[in-house]
Amino acid sequence: MTPVLEAEGLGKRYGRRRALTDCDLSIPPGRVIGLVGPNGAGKSTLLQLACGLIKPTSGTITVLGQRPGTDAAQLAKVGFVAQDTPVYAALSVADHLRMGAHLNPGWDGQLAQRRIAQIGLDPKQRAGRLSGGQRAQLALTVAVAKRPDLLIFDEPAAALDPLARRGFLENLMEFIADLGASAILSSHALSDVQRVCDYLIVLADSRVQVAGEVTQLLERHRRLSGSRNELEVLPPGFEVVHADHTVNGSSVVVRTNRAAAPSGPWQWAEIDLEALVLAYMTRAEAQR
Numbered sequence: 001m002t003p004v005l006e007a008e009g010l011g012k013r014y015g016r017r018r019a020l021t022d023c024d025l026s027i028p029p030g031r032v033i034g035l036v037g038p039n040g041a042g043k044s045t046l047l048q049l050a051c052g053l054i055k056p057t058s059g060t061i062t063v064l065g066q067r068p069g070t071d072a073a074q075l076a077k078v079g080f081v082a083q084d085t086p087v088y089a090a091l092s093v094a095d096h097l098r099m100g101a102h103l104n105p106g107w108d109g110q111l112a113q114r115r116i117a118q119i120g121l122d123p124k125q126r127a128g129r130l131s132g133g134q135r136a137q138l139a140l141t142v143a144v145a146k147r148p149d150l151l152i153f154d155e156p157a158a159a160l161d162p163l164a165r166r167g168f169l170e171n172l173m174e175f176i177a178d179l180g181a182s183a184i185l186s187s188h189a190l191s192d193v194q195r196v197c198d199y200l201i202v203l204a205d206s207r208v209q210v211a212g213e214v215t216q217l218l219e220r221h222r223r224l225s226g227s228r229n230e231l232e233v234l235p236p237g238f239e240v241v242h243a244d245h246t247v248n249g250s251s252v253v254v255r256t257n258r259a260a261a262p263s264g265p266w267q268w269a270e271i272d273l274e275a276l277v278l279a280y281m282t283r284a285e286a287q288r
C-alpha cells in the first residue's frame with residue numbers, strides 16, 4: 001500500500017536556520033498520526049511541506065504517492081487546517097461553504113450543512129465575529145467537507161475549551177472513520193494524542209527522534225528503576241533513552257525488543273505515551 005507520507009533525507013532551512021533536518025519517514029495509510037515536540041521543533045514546517053505550501057531545501061517528500069501540491073487533483077486529496085485556523089473575516093459561515101463547494105470537486109454539501117447545524121453556528125454570521133473555537137470548528141468543517149484522503153491539522157484544538165475539545169476530537173474521529181481517511185495532527189496536548197492517535201512522530205531540535213505505531217512503541221519501551229549503581233551498566237539489548245537520577249534512586253527509560261524483564265536488581269515497568277515523549281524530548285534537549 002502506498003504510504004500516506006514518505007520522506008527521505010528531508011530538510012528545510014530558512015536562511016541559516018535549520019527547521020527540519022535529515023528526516024526519514026514512511027507512514028502507512030489509515031492512521032491517525034500524532035506529531036509532537038517542543039516549540040520550534042519543526043512540526044509546522046513538516047506539515048507545510050506535506051501540503052506543498054513550502055518546498056524542501058534537501059531530500060524528498062511524497063504525500064499519497066505524489067509530490068505535494070503538484071496539481072489540482074493532488075490538492076483535492078489533502079485537507080489542511082493551519083495553526084491559526086484561518087477564515088475569511090468578511091465572509092459569513094454560509095459564504096465559506098459556498099466557496100468550498102465552488103473550489104472543491106468532491107465537496108460534500110450535506111456533510112457541511114449537517115455539521116454547521118450540529119455545532120450551532122449561525123450560517124449568516126460573519127467569520128470575523130466568531131470566537132477562536134468556532135473559527136476552528138468552521139475551518140475543520142471546510143477541510144472535512146472536501147472529503148480528502150488525508151487531513152492535516154496544525155494544533156487543531158488549541159483554541160477550544162475542554163468540553164469543545166473533547167467534542168472536536170470525537171467529531172474528528174467520526175469523520176476519519178466515515179471518510180476512511182488518514183490524519184496528521186500536531187499537538188502539545190499529549191492526552192489528546194494518547195486518546196486519538198495510533199501512530200506517533202516525536203520531532204525535536206529539527207529531527208525525528210522516534211516514529212512508529214503507538215502500540216509497538218509502548219511495547220518496546222520500559223522504565224527501569226533502582227539505585228544509580230544498579231542502573232549504570234545494563235545488559236545488552238537496551239538503549240538508554242533518558243536517565244533520571246535523584247537522591248531517592250534512579251529511573252531509566254530504555255528502548256528494547258525484549259518482552260520479559262531482564263534479571264537484575266531493578267524494577268521493570270511499562271510506560272505511557274507521555275513518559276515516552278518526554279524521555280525523547282529531554283534527550284534531544286540535553287544533546288543540543
Ligand SMILES: Nc1ncnc2c1ncn2[C@@H]1O[C@H](COP(=O)(O)OP(=O)(O)OP(=O)(O)O)[C@@H](O)[C@H]1O
Pocket residue numbers: 014017018019037038039040041042043044045046
Ligand atoms: N518562515 C520562516 N522564516 C524563518 N524561520 C522560520 C520560518 N518558519 C519557521 N521558522 C523557524 O523554523 C523553526 C521551526 O519552526 P516551526 O514553526 O516548524 O516549529 P513548531 O514545532 O511548529 O513550533 P510550535 O510548537 O512553537 O508551533 C523555528 O526555529 C522557527 O523559528
